[in-house]
Amino acid sequence: MIRLEKRPQPSRAWSMATPLVAVLATMVMGGLLFATLGKNPVEAIRTIFWEPLFGEFAFYYRPQLLVKGAPLVLIAIGLSLGFRAGIWNIGAEGQYIIGALTGAGVGLAFYPMESWIIFPLMVLAGAFGGWAWAMIPAVLKTRFGTNEILVSLMLVYVAEQLLASMSLGLMKNPEGFGFPGSRNLQQYDSAHNAELIAGTGMHWGVVAALIAVIFSYVLLNRHMLGYHIRLTGEAPRAAKFAGVKPARLILFCLGASGALAGLAGMFEVSGPSGQVSIDFNVGYGFTAIIVAFLGRLHPVGILLAGALMALTYIGGDIAQGNLGLPSAAIQVFQGMLLFFLLALDLLTNYRIAIGKPEVA
Amino acid sequence: MDLSAINPVLLIASLMVAATPLLLAAIGELVVEKSGVLNLGVEGMMIVGAIAGFAAAVETGSPLLGFVAAAIAGALLSLLFVIMTQVALANQVASGLALTLFGLGLSALMGQKYVGVKPPQMGRIDIPVLSDLPVFGRVLFGHDVVLYFGIALTAAVWAVLKYSRVGLILRAVGENHDAAHALGYKVVKIRTLAILFGGACAGLGGAYISLIRVPQWTEGMTAGIGWIALALVVFASWKPWRALLGAYLFGGVTVVQLNLQAAGVAIPVEYLAMSPYLITILVLVILSADKSSAPASLGRSFHASR
Numbered sequence: 126m127i128r129l130e131k132r133p134q135p136s137r138a139w140s141m142a143t144p145l146v147a148v149l150a151t152m153v154m155g156g157l158l159f160a161t162l163g164k165n166p167v168e169a170i171r172t173i174f175w176e177p178l179f180g181e182f183a184f185y186y187r188p189q190l191l192v193k194g195a196p197l198v199l200i201a202i203g204l205s206l207g208f209r210a211g212i213w214n215i216g217a218e219g220q221y222i223i224g225a226l227t228g229a230g231v232g233l234a235f236y237p238m239e240s241w242i243i244f245p246l247m248v249l250a251g252a253f254g255g256w257a258w259a260m261i262p263a264v265l266k267t268r269f270g271t272n273e274i275l276v277s278l279m280l281v282y283v284a285e286q287l288l289a290s291m292s293l294g295l296m297k298n299p300e301g302f303g304f305p306g307s308r309n310l311q312q313y314d315s316a317h318n319a320e321l322i323a324g325t326g327m328h329w330g331v332v333a334a335l336i337a338v339i340f341s342y343v344l345l346n347r348h349m350l351g352y353h354i355r356l357t358g359e360a361p362r363a364a365k366f367a368g369v370k371p372a373r374l375i376l377f378c379l380g381a382s383g384a385l386a387g388l389a390g391m392f393e394v395s396g397p398s399g400q401v402s403i404d405f406n407v408g409y410g411f412t413a414i415i416v417a418f419l420g421r422l423h424p425v426g427i428l429l430a431g432a433l434m435a436l437t438y439i440g441g442d443i444a445q446g447n448l449g450l451p452s453a454a455i456q457v458f459q460g461m462l463l464f465f466l467l468a469l470d471l472l473t474n475y476r477i478a479i480g481k482p483e484v485a
Numbered sequence: 486m487d488l489s490a491i492n493p494v495l496l497i498a499s500l501m502v503a504a505t506p507l508l509l510a511a512i513g514e515l516v517v518e519k520s521g522v523l524n525l526g527v528e529g530m531m532i533v534g535a536i537a538g539f540a541a542a543v544e545t546g547s548p549l550l551g552f553v554a555a556a557i558a559g560a561l562l563s564l565l566f567v568i569m570t571q572v573a574l575a576n577q578v579a580s581g582l583a584l585t586l587f588g589l590g591l592s593a594l595m596g597q598k599y600v601g602v603k604p605p606q607m608g609r610i611d612i613p614v615l616s617d618l619p620v621f622g623r624v625l626f627g628h629d630v631v632l633y634f635g636i637a638l639t640a641a642v643w644a645v646l647k648y649s650r651v652g653l654i655l656r657a658v659g660e661n662h663d664a665a666h667a668l669g670y671k672v673v674k675i676r677t678l679a680i681l682f683g684g685a686c687a688g689l690g691g692a693y694i695s696l697i698r699v700p701q702w703t704e705g706m707t708a709g710i711g712w713i714a715l716a717l718v719v720f721a722s723w724k725p726w727r728a729l730l731g732a733y734l735f736g737g738v739t740v741v742q743l744n745l746q747a748a749g750v751a752i753p754v755e756y757l758a759m760s761p762y763l764i765t766i767l768v769l770v771i772l773s774a775d776k777s778s779a780p781a782s783l784g785r786s787f788h789a790s791r
Contacts, residue, residue: 129574129788162594213578265766271773274525274578275716279762282709290755414582451597453704456590463583464565467575475574475788 129475139473144419144426147465148433154465155458164448172447173440173455186439188326192397193438195330196221196389198431200413202337203382205422209345210357212378216262216277217386218410219284220255224387225394226291227254229401232316233296233307243315247391248329255387256380258284263379267372273379285406292401306402310395318396330392334431337385342424350377386410412438415463434459496740501632502698504736506531506690506707508635510714511721511728512642513686518718519646520679521659521782525581526566528711529588530684531691534559536596538692539604539702548607552631552692559688560681562588567677574786589705599702607631607697631693636729638686643725655679659780662787672787687711709762716765722778731768738764 152174156166177186200217207214214220228251235243262276296307310316321327345351357364357374389409398405416434420427441455510527517524537558542551562584569580607629646652655675658665662672694710695702713735721727742757750757 131788215582261766265770265773269770269773271766271769272716272719275712275719275769276766278712279709279716279766282762283759286755286759290753293755294753411586415586418579451594453590453593453597457587457594458590460583460587460590463579464569464587467579467583468569468573470575471573 127477127479129471130478132474132476135473136476140421143469143473144421144430144466147419147462147469150465150469151458151462154461158454158457158461159450162450162454164450169444169448169450172444172450173437173458176443177436177439180443186443188320188324189439190432190435191326191331192328192435194431194435195328195334196393196409197413197416197434198334198428199330199337199389199392200382200386200410201416201420201427201431202334202341202424203385204413205417205420205424205427206341206344206354207378207382208358208417209422210354210374210378211361212375213274214259214262214277214379214382215274215414216259216279216281216410217382217413218406218408219277219281220258220383220386221390221393221410222281222284222288222406223258223390224251224255225390225405226288226296226401227251227387228391229307229310229316229394230291230296232310232313232395235315236308236313239315241315244318244329244395247316247395248388251387251391252384253387255390256384258387259379259383260376263376263383266379267375273375277379281410288401288405289403292403292405296401298400307400309399311399316395318392328392328396330389330396333388333392334428338424338428345424354378386413412459415459418463418466496744498628500733500736500740501628502736503739504732505632505635506693506698506710507714507717507735508639508729508732509690509693510687510711511717511732512635512638512725513683513690514714515718515721515723515725515728516642516646516655516686517679517683518783519659519723519780520655520676521662521780521785521787522570522676522680523577523581523784524563524566524584524680524683525578525715526563526584526588527581527683527687527714528707528709529585530559530562530687531588531694531711531714532592532705532707533562533588533595534688534691535695535707536592536599536691536702537688539599539602539695540595542604542692542696543599543602546605548605548696549630551604551696552689555688555692556685557688559684559686559691561684562591563680563684563687566684567680570786571673571677571680574788577784577786585711593704596702596704600704602702604696604700604702606700629697631689631697639725639729646725656780659782662782662785666787676787687714690714713761713765716769719779720768720772722772723780724778735761735765 152170156170159169160166177183177190200221204214204217228247231250232243232247258280261280262273265271265276266273292305292307298306298308318328318330345355353364353369353374356367357369394401394405412434416427416430419433420430437455437459441452444450445452510531514524514527534555538551538555541554542548566580566584569575570577646656654670658670658672658675666672691707694707699706717728717731717735720731738761742760746754746757
């Protein structure tokens with residue numbers, strides 16, 4: 126008889142191995158999925174994971190890895206702080222949108238003035254926008270005990286409507302011949318989040334993502350607040366006795382993840398995307414949830430997971446062009462990955478035993 | 486602006502239609518939560534139900550078969566949640582999110598060839614005397630079968646939870662799974678059945694949107710209704726009749742908002758479209774002070790170690 130035995134301590138080896146096993150399992154299942162769609166599974170998997178890195182046009186796709194990975198890592202780092210403490214911000218998509226709106230708003234307000242101060246102000250505004258949007262569920266939770274999952278998620282839909290309203294109204298390009306969408310910030314030097322080294326995809330968002338990884342690592346391992354976050358997640362009762370103030374933790378975790386998501390949105394709107402438009406957001410805020418878990422809520426893990434997820438985005442685009450693989454298939458693929466990851470986590474905390482249980 | 490264009494009779498009729506998907510999903514989730522499980526995958530199960538029902542109805546030409554298929558599809562997807570949370574003991578919040586992300590992708594994949602297709606129409610029931618009553622006849626008794634099924638289901642769930650042995654066991658498992666286990670009840674089996682029921686209900690709710698309310702298929706068409714259904718369960722304090730009341734309230738907000746858009750009120754369309762979500766938040770805030778009625782084991786994993 127097969128049964129589960131709780132391990133006295135979570136297995137470190139399995140904790141490291143599950144993401145890899147999950148990726149492999151997803152490749153197999155994903156291959157089956159692609160086969161049922163009438164595509165050659167081996168070729169599809171190769172296109173997604175190999176082509177962007179080492180294929181014929183890799184010189185074009187490699188920079189994309191940084192462009193797509195930076196927002197994912199930036200958002201996932203913020204989310205991981207809360208997830209560790211059992212604070213579930215799943216509205217990062219909304220905070221991302223609001224950060225883009227406030228960031229771009231500041232930039233557009235200065236148009237056509239040129240000054241070095243404009244971009245730093247936009248960065249601050251973006252972070253502030255995301256922070257403020259995340260403060261809504263945070264304050265409602267600390268004040269009234271309202272469920273932060275539902276509130277933060279509802280605010281995504283509100284933010285999407287706000288985005289539509291802005292790109293059709295207030296922020297619409299007055300010289301845009303009536304088309305929806307704002308001025309293109311790529312053509313406005315002071316507000317443009319340009320590549321730092323041409324042709325590498327390296328922009329300020331990538332720098333910010335790396336800084337966030339380092340800060341989060343230091344915070345979690347070397348700082349009292351980080352310790353409190355981990356303690357609350359792993360032993361809530363002990364945290365209570367240790368004098369951890371839950372309200373402070375909620376405000377910090379939601380605020381930090383909101384600010385980082387806002388930053389991601391701001392860097393995206395002023396760089397790769399260029400303008401505020403109705404379809405500006407592409408679901409980074411939700412994919413970042415997968416990135417956070419795939420990276421085991423660990424800063425370095427998230428960095429790697431973000432790169433892998435960016436790879437599936439880019440590879441998915443290539444597969445769409447070359448093999449006609451529908452873009453939704455990649456979404457299913459990413460969802461599968463999260464499933465495998467969560468299910469395999471069982472092996473970290475439990476051991477599979479075969480035979481009859483001993484009588485205690 | 487022309488408010489006189491809004492017909493109160495039609496308003497109530499369309500309110501009932503708008504409320505039904507919410508009601509179906511919320512009643513399902515209510516039973517799931519009563520058993521002590523928090524399934525955040527309602528949105529994912531709804532949208533998969535929406536496309537599965539739509540596809541089945543188009544292929545067979547029978548909307549009723551579409552609803553059956555939707556319920557099966559919703560239950561199948563929730564089976565994944567069962568494997569995650571009841572067998573693999575994964576975190577319920579994360580698993581529910583995974584279910585929603587996966588469901589949104591899967592539905593988009595399944596629905597590719599159904600964009601722009603018109604589904605077969607569902608017949609309205611015609612109750613001889615009642616449907617012919619002036620004004621109220623049309624409003625209350627001129628709808629499709631599924632709408633009445635939703636109300637009947639509410640009554641059934643209420644009666645089962647309150648008066649039957651099954652309901653008592655379900656509530657025991659949700660309040661204290663260790664005690665229920667000690668009494669010899671199969672906690673995992675009971676929760677599995679509850680989750681499957683919730684999945685089937687969410688699937689039905691999704692199909693109601695794609696087959697009757699809209700009726701057509703577009704990607705992501707559930708637009709957060711699954712999440713509002715989750716909020717509705719909190720609003721209802723886990724009581725079926727209050728879920729019905731809440732669903733009609735939210736349905737009302739949606740319909741009034743749409744009518745105001747059509748009547749050309751001076752408020753921009755986007756701000757009107759926000760209102761159901763903002764009102765959900767507001768209601769959550771007002772009601773979150775009282776958590777006493779939540780099942781005590783809600784969201785906790787159960788592993789029989791002894």
